[in-house]
Amino acid sequence: MRTLLGLVLILGVGCGVAACDRQDAKPYPHAILTPEPAREVPAVALVTGDGKPAPRDLLTGHWTWLYFGFANCPDVCPLALEYAAREHAKLRHKDRVKVVFVSVDPARDRSPKLARFVSFYDPAFVGVTGERAAIDQLAKAVGATYVIDPPAKPGGDYTVSHTNLVFVLDPTGKWVASYVPGATPGAMTADFDRLTQEKH
């Protein structure tokens, strides 16, 4: 009887760490996309709006929700940031997930305005931008694209087209999943509560 119980326990544990993980092919059930395998994201030099170098551990040592946008964006980016703020606020382990907003519009956002815009949605959110090459390298790694739309009048106001997805990087800095902001309320909270519970 004891042997049988032991066997059940061994099988049970074995399932918990290996077999069940394989069964559970979707570790991010609400993600719209999960790259297989997870993709390396290059360490690029980014700066905050006021020109200070972004911390080296900006994208590692914690989960990152990464978004590409621009601070003059009145509808799409605020919706995404509000969604991220709501999901983040409900997380069981908020400190394990950092939200990083990358402005693809350094011409206008290399300014204290960037931090004001991003922190408006949550004071813990980080806004960064950088040289075009650095932004492009980072965007390319996760499959994000953007285009600075030509202004209607020369020198006039312009808008920016960009991928409207939240990219998730794991604590090693690899891109592991993408989410559609706002698609399902509670989706990111649910997935991350599960992840941080399982992986500590």
Added chain:
Amino acid sequence: MSRTTRFAALLAMAGTLMAAPALAVTGPAWTMVRTEDAWVREAPPSAAAMAGYMIVVNPSKETLTLVGATSPQFGEVQMHEIVTEQGMTRMQEVKQLVVPPKGRLAFAPGSTHLMLMAPKQPLKAGDPVEIVLRWSPKGKTTVKTSVRPRNAPAASPAAGGHDHH
């Protein structure tokens, strides 16, 4: 002109004559327009543009064409639609929008919206905003609304109202 076509022309004229008194009672179709759930998304004080939303209801039997909007609180108002192509989301200005007969037009988050540009002064939650919708060939609908705090539940109706000019 054959007898049939002459008769048809007469009928058409009669139709016009009959329609005229009805118009006199109700006024042009655009005067019947009403708006619901108008609100302006709160933005950081440094924002160069804010987004305005509302549902425009056309109870008339005529198609109405919206050709723009203005606001005393903003230097310029544009109508924008959101287009997603090849994974990229883009805002695109539209010069006119149609509200079908007995239909409605929604300016909604993540969709067609009013882009309120160049605020004359920074606006915060609760500040009043007036938006004037311009109809073609003529007519205006003034919508009185306010900036809604970003943490307010989306379902809560903003203070709203409207009148005609």
